Amino acid sequence: MAPEPLDLVHRGAERVIGCYLLETADGPALFDCGPASCVPRLKERLRERGLGLGDLRHLLLSHIHLDHAGAAGVLVREHPGLQVHVSEIGAPHLIDPARLERSSRRLYGEEFDVLWGELAPVPAANVHEVAPEVVGLECFPSPGHASHHVCYGPSSRRRRPPRRTSWLGTRASRRSSGGSRRGSR
Numbered sequence: 001m002a003p004e005p006l007d008l009v010h011r012g013a014e015r016v017i018g019c020y021l022l023e024t025a026d027g028p029a030l031f032d033c034g035p036a037s038c039v040p041r042l043k044e045r046l047r048e049r050g051l052g053l054g055d056l057r058h059l060l061l062s063h064i065h066l067d068h069a070g071a072a073g074v075l076v077r078e079h080p081g082l083q084v085h086v087s088e089i090g091a092p093h094l095i096d097p098a099r100l101e102r103s104s105r106r107l108y109g110e111e112f113d114v115l116w117g118e119l120a121p122v123p124a125a126n127v128h129e130v131a132p133e134v135v136g137l138e139c140f141p142s143p144g145h146a147s148h149h150v151c152y153g154p155s156s157r158r159r160r161p162p163r164r165t166s167w168l169g170t171r172a173s174r175r176s177s178g179g180s181r182r183g184s185r
Contacts, residue, residue: 006030006045008038010067011115017067021049022060025136029058031152035070036117042071053079058135063146064090066104066116073097073120084122087141088129089148094122 003022010017017038020031028051034042043053053075059082061069069086072094076082086094093100101119105112130139130150137152 003031004049006042008034008041008045010034010038021046021051022137024058027057028055029060029135030056031060032062032068033059033071033075034068035066035115036074036119037070037113037115039071039074039117054081056082058082059084060134060137060139060152061086061090061094062151063087063149064093064100065146066100066119069094070116070119073122074118076122076126077120080123080126082126083128084126085128085130085134085139087148087150091127091129094127095124097121 003020006019006021007014008017008019017034019033019042022029022031046052046055056079059072059075061072061084063069064086069090072084076084084094097119104116104119108115128134132139133155134152136155138155139150139152142149142151
């Protein structure tokens with residue numbers, strides 16, 4: 001399966017919030033998941049590709065901001081086998097999102113529920129701190145947008161990948177042919 005973007009059509013707007021469907025060494029995964037308010041659209045996008053939420057094995061998070069990881073707890077509640085990978089800094093906030101929710105509610109006020117939906121905890125048993133390699137993908141820190149931001153890409157140990165693609169979260173994704181990496185550090 002080639003990496004495929006899934007547009008979550010946040011609040012009716014296309015190409016605002018999305019995630020990627022990836023094939024990993026351990027089966028299908030999502031890179032980021034969007035907010036809980038987009039879960040129905042996420043399920044629809046998966047169905048369009050012949051998959052259900054229960055077919056996913058892993059959720060690879062770039063960072064814990066609500067537009068990228070807000071649905072993690074809801075998804076794990078619906079699919080208890082889903083394993084969530086996140087930075088060391090982000091992990092405690094997934095397990096207990098109370099502080100994140102309090103600060104977000106102060107910022108968004110009455111719009112919080114409409115924008116983001118439910119912010120549910122992820123059981124600690126489902127949360128895994130990222131390492132240099134996660135389910136066959138290279139994982140590396142990329143602080144900037146968030147101090148705990150990480151990126152994922154094909155493992156450099158793989159034999160001649162057909163394309164070098166990295167999943168970068170908020171920044172952008174950039175692909176180059178010939179196996180060279182491009183981008184800012």
